Amino acid sequence: MKRAIILVVNGTEHSVEVQPSDLLVDVLRDRLRLxxxxxxxxxGECxxxxxxxxxxxxxxxxxxxxRCEGRQITTIEGLGTPDSLHVLQKAFIDNGAVQCGFCAPGMLLSAKALLDENPAPSEMxxxxxxxxxxxxxxxxxxIVKAVSSAARTMSGAEGGGR
Amino acid sequence: MLPRTLYIRPSDLTKALEALEEHGPGARVIAGGTDLIPSMRARTQLPSCLVDIQGLGLDTITRTDGFVRIGAACTFSELARSGIIREMFPVLREAASAIGAVQTRNLATIGGNLSSAVPSCDSAPALYVLKARLTLISLRQQRAIPVEEFFQGPRRTVLAPAEILAWIDVPVPPDRSGSAFLKIGRRKALTLAIVNAAASVCLAKDGSTVEDATISLGAVAPTPLRARKAEALLKGCTWSEELVKEAAWVASGETSPISDIRASADYRRELCKVLVRRALTHAWKRALGGDQR
Structure with a gap:
């Protein structure tokens, strides 16, 4: 029983037809090509x-x-672009915080949520x-070093970090 | 891919109950979904219909006369953040913060945690020592039961088909009382408890006699349990390190742990002694007023 819903991803509205059992990760990747x-x-463990x-x-x-209709969804594509990296992305590169890169999108978004709430976090x-x-x-x-350095950059540069 | 299912988002609690009734035993309530979705993925739960209880007003924390009412759809992030919880029930804040990781706590609800009824459920020991009462609602009746009467075994509760755990009432603790929660897992996040423990201590006016004490342990029996023999041992006695040690030994003897991939039964029994001693000591310090946090 498909239903047409509107998902707001990175500020853009996407109209998609979904089964109730479709998971957000699959819709983002397979339908929206994000x-x-x-x-x-x-x-839910990694x-x-x-x-x-x-x-x-x-x-x-x-x-x-x-269940995500009417909610604001932010994915890694909404964080920065290759031409204009987010401060956190720049810090991950500068500090060598990315190796295979598979965890990086999730790491960056968790780090962004942290810095939005707590601009001067301790290591803990x-x-x-x-x-x-x-x-x-x-x-x-x-990774911890990169987040901490991004926090310093963002608090130093007025209104930094987009 | 998840198995196909119907999905209903009712506009109020009555409509949710009607939907559960109408769709029969195959219908399941979905709140945070952090337990249900993986179970569906593993095909251990195959609901024919999901009834969403988010947005029905069951996600508030309100202070009323003599108790605090916690909506069953409150997430652990909301609980951990709440000023009321932090101020009045640090034991519950500690349990809420010990669950999963940030991502899990942003979705998982206290009602879901209880209803899943796994023996290692972190919110239960905290609610046991706070003597919380659960309100269960169906179209036919509304009943309130002590949290300890909720669990029947691993993944089994007294919830009838088409009945919802709606809210949790936690009485305001008496003066000169304190409580604490501790958990040991394989790591500090995203792990089930090998053992979890909560304790509360209420001191008499003299500041040294134990007027009341409650001890609860999880992951060491088919359901979370109260260590009542150990509690009885403490009651009326003068607080001392020796007394607490003895109570912790007795509490450990009241458990019936199993050996599994997380730990052996012997290790769990040892952990009980340590955790009960620490939880009691921490609760006692809070009762003295030396440590509110």
Whole structure:
């Protein structure tokens, strides 16, 4: 029983027909072709599929797309562009926080939600905010460093970070 | 891909109950979905119809005379953030913060956590020591029961078909009382408890006699439990480290843990002693007023 819904992704309205059982991660990737959001475990444990729902990080593999109507969805495609990187993306590159890159979209969105709420997080704040995002390459040290350096850049540059 | 299902978003609680009634035993309530969606994916739950209870006004935390009413659809993020919870029930804030990770807590609800009824459920021990009451609603009746009477076994509760856990009433704790929650898992986030424990202590006016104490343990029996023998041991006695140690031993003896992939039964029994001692001590400090947070 398909239903037509409107999803607001990165500020753009998309009209899609979905089954009630369609997961947000699948609709984003397969229907809207926003493949920056990764599908890892599919059970809400790895964080690769993290998107922001009304500004808060959630696992898009645990969310039925049909329940996201009328909510603001932010994916990694909404964070920055190759020509104009978000401060966090720049910091991840500068600090060597990306290796295979599979966890990076989710990491970046969790980090963005943290900095939106807490512009000067401690190392413990950062580790707790990223606890739901698993990285198998970096050992996390450089990711934590990148988030902390982005926080400094954003608080230093007035209104920085887009 | 999830198995196909119907989806209903009712406009109020009555319509939700009607939908559950109409669609029969195959209908399931969906709140946060963090447990239900993976179960559907694993085909361990195959609901014919999902009835969404978000947006029905069951997501508020309100202070009334003598108790605080927590809507069953409150997320753990909302609980962890709430000023009322932080001020009055630090034990519940600790349990809420121990669940999953940020992403999970932004979706998962306290009502869902209870209704899933896994033995390691983190919110239950906190609600046990706070002596919370649950209100269950169906089209035919509304009943309130002590939280301890809710669980029947792993993944089994007293909820009848077409009945919803609607809200949780938590009495305001008496003066000179404190409570605390602790959890040990394989890691600090996104993990089920190997053992979790909560305790509350209420001191007499003299500041050293234990007027009342409650101890609850999770993941060490088919349902979360109250360690009543240990509680009885504490009551009326003068607080001492020796007394607390003894109570923790007794509490451990009241459990019936199993060995599984997370830990052995022996390890769980040892953990019970440590966690009960720590939770009681922490609760006692809060009762003394030295540590509110």
């Amino acid at each position: 493949t920056g959001t990764k599908k890892g475990c599919g059970t 964080g690769a599929c993290t998107v922001l729902l009304d500004g808060k990080p959630v696992n898009s593999c645990l969310l039925l797309a049909i 704040d950062i580790r707790q905010a990223l606890a739901g995002n698993i990285c198998r390459c970096t050992g996390y040290v450089k």
